[in-house]
Amino acid sequence: MSDEVQPGFVRLRLDLSYDGTDFSGWAKQAGGRRTVQGEVEDALRTVTRSRDTYELTVAGRTDAGVHARGQVAHVDLPEAVWREHHEKLLKRLAGRLSRDVRVWALREAPSGFNARFAAIWRRYVYRVTDNPGGVDPLLRNHVLWHDWALDVAAMDAAAKTLVGEHDFAAYAKKREGATTIREILDFGVRRHADGIVEIEVRADAFCHNQVRSMVGALLFVGDGHRGVEWPRKVLDARVRDSAVHVVRPHGLTLEEVGYPADDQLAERQRQARRVRVRGQ
Numbered sequence: 001m002s003d004e005v006q007p008g009f010v011r012l013r014l015d016l017s018y019d020g021t022d023f024s025g026w027a028k029q030a031g032g033r034r035t036v037q038g039e040v041e042d043a044l045r046t047v048t049r050s051r052d053t054y055e056l057t058v059a060g061r062t063d064a065g066v067h068a069r070g071q072v073a074h075v076d077l078p079e080a081v082w083r084e085h086h087e088k089l090l091k092r093l094a095g096r097l098s099r100d101v102r103v104w105a106l107r108e109a110p111s112g113f114n115a116r117f118a119a120i121w122r123r124y125v126y127r128v129t130d131n132p133g134g135v136d137p138l139l140r141n142h143v144l145w146h147d148w149a150l151d152v153a154a155m156d157a158a159a160k161t162l163v164g165e166h167d168f169a170a171y172a173k174k175r176e177g178a179t180t181i182r183e184i185l186d187f188g189v190r191r192h193a194d195g196i197v198e199i200e201v202r203a204d205a206f207c208h209n210q211v212r213s214m215v216g217a218l219l220f221v222g223d224g225h226r227g228v229e230w231p232r233k234v235l236d237a238r239v240r241d242s243a244v245h246v247v248r249p250h251g252l253t254l255e256e257v258g259y260p261a262d263d264q265l266a267e268r269q270r271q272a273r274r275v276r277v278r279g280q
Helices: 036-047 079-085 089-096 152-160 210-222 230-237 262-273
Strands: 009-018 067-078 101-108 121-129 164-167 181-191 197-203 252-258
Touching: 009 036, 009 079, 036 067, 036 089, 036 101, 067 079, 089 101, 121 210, 152 181, 152 197, 152 210, 152 230, 181 210, 197 210, 210 230, 210 252
Parallel strands: 067 252
Antiparallel strands: 009 067, 009 101, 121 197, 121 252, 164 181, 181 197
């Protein structure tokens, strides 16, 4: 994941979406499990008739069962391969890939672009319904059913208390050597006319399981098991609370990834690679 593209290569930006239902997440895994990264890399190797596998770097790795509508990745291809295939590459990928993953755009990336480190925010939406009859069968792989009535106003108020830069250790699965400090830019809850409740959060980045843990806390507020102040109390404690459940993945979708202007990409990379320190 170098800032620099190696001589003789060209960096490409891929915009893609996928239904995560039948994938074991984004990242390649041992044991032959089906992953989005593995599927796209295999298709890319096949349609370019290459012996080598060109590794993708993604804006945000999604877990098994999580969907994406606005995922972004980059790949470095040899210039000769790009020249030979670029006019028909997108259409050939569409013909090779399974129907649950699509590459919508594939183009040369501007100087300094890195799908992961140049991103300034990621936006996720978690969808849930409290309809007494359950979930519309056509939406069952994308909407969670919560069998208690939800107070959306209370959930929204609770979500607002988590906005800002905080240590989210209480809502994250700790990884060795990784910080749990993140900055939430927007966090809100709304109900649509069809009854679907959307929990939308935008942040510079997210810890493992952070979004699904925060959603679990908000659902406890929405159904009256906890007060509006409880999610913030959990946050301030900085330790995992057994009452906070990591909700099922299928309600979660990565909707969009944001990047700065082209002339700010390199500086953004430098900032993102630094270890996050609280208050700096």
